[in-house]
Amino acid sequence: MRILVLGGDGYLGWPTAMYLSARGHDVGVVDSGVRRQYDHELGSGSLVPIEALRTRVKTWREITGCEIPAYTGDLCDAEFVYDTFRAFRPDAVVHFAEQRAAPYSMIDRQHAVYTQTNNVVGTLNVMYAIGEIDRDIHIVKLGTMGEYGQPNIDIEEGWLEVEHKGRKDRVLYPKKPGSFYHLSKVHDSHNLEFGCRIWDLRVTDLNQGVVYGQETEQTALDPRLATRLDYDAVFGTVINRFAIQAVLGIPLSIYGGGTQTRAVLDIRDTVECIRLACENPADRGEFRVFNQATEQFSLQEMAKTVQNSFPGQVDIEYVDNPRVEAENHYYNFTHTALESLGLKPHLLSDTLLHHMFDVIEAHRDRVDLDLLKPTVNWRHSHRAGT
Amino acid sequence: MRILVLGGDGYLGWPTAMYLSARGHDVGVVDSGVRRQYDHELGSGSLVPIEALRTRVKTWREITGCEIPAYTGDLCDAEFVYDTFRAFRPDAVVHFAEQRAAPYSMIDRQHAVYTQTNNVVGTLNVMYAIGEIDRDIHIVKLGTMGEYGQPNIDIEEGWLEVEHKGRKDRVLYPKKPGSFYHLSKVHDSHNLEFGCRIWDLRVTDLNQGVVYGQETEQTALDPRLATRLDYDAVFGTVINRFAIQAVLGIPLSIYGGGTQTRAVLDIRDTVECIRLACENPADRGEFRVFNQATEQFSLQEMAKTVQNSFPGQVDIEYVDNPRVEAENHYYNFTHTALESLGLKPHLLSDTLLHHMFDVIEAHRDRVDLDLLKPTVNWRHSHRAGT
Numbered sequence: 199m200r201i202l203v204l205g206g207d208g209y210l211g212w213p214t215a216m217y218l219s220a221r222g223h224d225v226g227v228v229d230s231g232v233r234r235q236y237d238h239e240l241g242s243g244s245l246v247p248i249e250a251l252r253t254r255v256k257t258w259r260e261i262t263g264c265e266i267p268a269y270t271g272d273l274c275d276a277e278f279v280y281d282t283f284r285a286f287r288p289d290a291v292v293h294f295a296e297q298r299a300a301p302y303s304m305i306d307r308q309h310a311v312y313t314q315t316n317n318v319v320g321t322l323n324v325m326y327a328i329g330e331i332d333r334d335i336h337i338v339k340l341g342t343m344g345e346y347g348q349p350n351i352d353i354e355e356g357w358l359e360v361e362h363k364g365r366k367d368r369v370l371y372p373k374k375p376g377s378f379y380h381l382s383k384v385h386d387s388h389n390l391e392f393g394c395r396i397w398d399l400r401v402t403d404l405n406q407g408v409v410y411g412q413e414t415e416q417t418a419l420d421p422r423l424a425t426r427l428d429y430d431a432v433f434g435t436v437i438n439r440f441a442i443q444a445v446l447g448i449p450l451s452i453y454g455g456g457t458q459t460r461a462v463l464d465i466r467d468t469v470e471c472i473r474l475a476c477e478n479p480a481d482r483g484e485f486r487v488f489n490q491a492t493e494q495f496s497l498q499e500m501a502k503t504v505q506n507s508f509p510g511q512v513d514i515e516y517v518d519n520p521r522v523e524a525e526n527h528y529y530n531f532t533h534t535a536l537e538s539l540g541l542k543p544h545l546l547s548d549t550l551l552h553h554m555f556d557v558i559e560a561h562r563d564r565v566d567l568d569l570l571k572p573t574v575n576w577r578h579s580h581r582a583g584t
Numbered sequence: 585m586r587i588l589v590l591g592g593d594g595y596l597g598w599p600t601a602m603y604l605s606a607r608g609h610d611v612g613v614v615d616s617g618v619r620r621q622y623d624h625e626l627g628s629g630s631l632v633p634i635e636a637l638r639t640r641v642k643t644w645r646e647i648t649g650c651e652i653p654a655y656t657g658d659l660c661d662a663e664f665v666y667d668t669f670r671a672f673r674p675d676a677v678v679h680f681a682e683q684r685a686a687p688y689s690m691i692d693r694q695h696a697v698y699t700q701t702n703n704v705v706g707t708l709n710v711m712y713a714i715g716e717i718d719r720d721i722h723i724v725k726l727g728t729m730g731e732y733g734q735p736n737i738d739i740e741e742g743w744l745e746v747e748h749k750g751r752k753d754r755v756l757y758p759k760k761p762g763s764f765y766h767l768s769k770v771h772d773s774h775n776l777e778f779g780c781r782i783w784d785l786r787v788t789d790l791n792q793g794v795v796y797g798q799e800t801e802q803t804a805l806d807p808r809l810a811t812r813l814d815y816d817a818v819f820g821t822v823i824n825r826f827a828i829q830a831v832l833g834i835p836l837s838i839y840g841g842g843t844q845t846r847a848v849l850d851i852r853d854t855v856e857c858i859r860l861a862c863e864n865p866a867d868r869g870e871f872r873v874f875n876q877a878t879e880q881f882s883l884q885e886m887a888k889t890v891q892n893s894f895p896g897q898v899d900i901e902y903v904d905n906p907r908v909e910a911e912n913h914y915y916n917f918t919h920t921a922l923e924s925l926g927l928k929p930h931l932l933s934d935t936l937l938h939h940m941f942d943v944i945e946a947h948r949d950r951v952d953l954d955l956l957k958p959t960v961n962w963r964h965s966h967r968a969g970t
Binding site: 276307310311314315318319322323326329330349350351352358360361362363365366367369370371372373374375376377378381384385388389391392395396397522528576577579580 | 700709767908
């Protein structure tokens, strides 16, 4: 298949592009480079050094003989989107190209507005390009498990059968997301479901859990193919951050009471889920939702797993929760759709964590400890310190 | 109370501002004038002549002695929003200031993107201004019954009690809106509900039905206080359009089979609902939703009511439905909240329609018949004729 990976220079976009290429697909990547710009803005950076996209693509060609054409541009530039889709002629587009950090969206008004307009307009442009050029192109869209919030009923895969006053309907699963970022993905989902109704689009919305890990079979082939590993409080995700704190010998910091539960998955499952979604497309007019996560843990459970795996002494500390969320809540999510397509989950294990500890150890001198402290508070409507 | 009406130069914003002023409130209006700009863009215009906002305000002062300060600017300009809120210091803001026509949002990509960014960013700026300046300010936000779509279960007021696999929750009512415009309001609702959780905002979301009528007690005081009456296929709403077609002696045009059902209300009920919402504010942290509509009719029933009321001969014709929607569907909506606050609905009656026929007759020479034909088709991802 011809698959265009939007956001193909990112933490997951780049490993996905290589994985699909290794599995015999004709892959192209689209990226504006804005993720690297956020690093400049925040003074942060990947713990593991990463190469420029052109070097990545060149290295991949050297090693595998496979071409991954790169298109540099912004999805908010509709002309660029239309031109790129016309040039590449994808069968599927995998859409990672959104601002993806909840804390970034909560910095202040400008960052909230930026996140929502960037994400929503980029996705609208993708929908219109497909509406115009070829409505058969399958959109594989990255959403997040965070869209659901913390409902007191089981989280189904995007849709819910309801019975009310003796009548029945199948409705979009009601969502109560926890940040302006998560909200932007809810907006996207509603827009995409409408696109399926009016233009018979094919859409798979992947509500992804918190991803951990940094290595896939392809990133390990050469250091120049490495993907990023974020440890800062804005872009770093929880298990990766705990692993980094363990190696650095500082306490694993749990926000709030630590009984908050999150759905998670291994980076190696992310790339496989995307392959499965692409190779088994949604029908014309179908808005299909998969919960792309394999396990659920409380923050405490995650911290204890890292603590127990680490060969040295590790403390756990509790810090004020910068987020507004319930700490004691029911959480149970369904995740059978991808497994029924063939996913064999990698579960959180010592093996992976030991490997991560080694990767982190090799680059520990690159850490700026100040960046680990959360500075963005959900309760504030202005930037910290202003 | 001090009430700031955002979009106070519009079809409903202006009558609302006068009504609240007449009821003893200190009212200010905010408007960018963009609704008048849409007329220039589309070559359309109000059937009833309307005065400039400054003339309206001056006339209101002459007649009643009441001041309605007008602030001219765009809600997408955050500095303007903050400055205006700091200057006026409202107890409540009534937020009509969004692009409000479904067909306008479906013209093409640019109009979809404009509608969603304009509406979502304007509302985010209002939320942030209140988050920053005074979280006690009550937001009375105009949404639409069209957000719900056509569910096969009863439409409740914004929230739904669900039981699923033996567990219960109260969830946001699941929505399946019918245009990029309606979607923008769904996005707003999600953002506002989040604002209630993180900043303890007070929000009343009014899901309004299709409004008909052109006159309130205040607009009738002087021709210079008249509000607009739209008949064009983009901004004109259905009952008003049928009344105009009857007077002009052309067939009442029903889109599709005509069994589609809509929730409706009289313009005189709109202004009273807004007063009731303002005078009975939502609690801190409460996201309160009212269905602001009083009756439901199929398009056929509306056409027949107009046909029967009109003193002359009127034909009905069926044209291809430019929208994508179910024609045979269940529809039953709850609307008890505003009535329990004291609303005494005006029901669709001959009396109102006869009055409308007179108003239209007086201005029939201003109609451009070409503007009555629908040119925007939901199935197209590009502008008609391109």
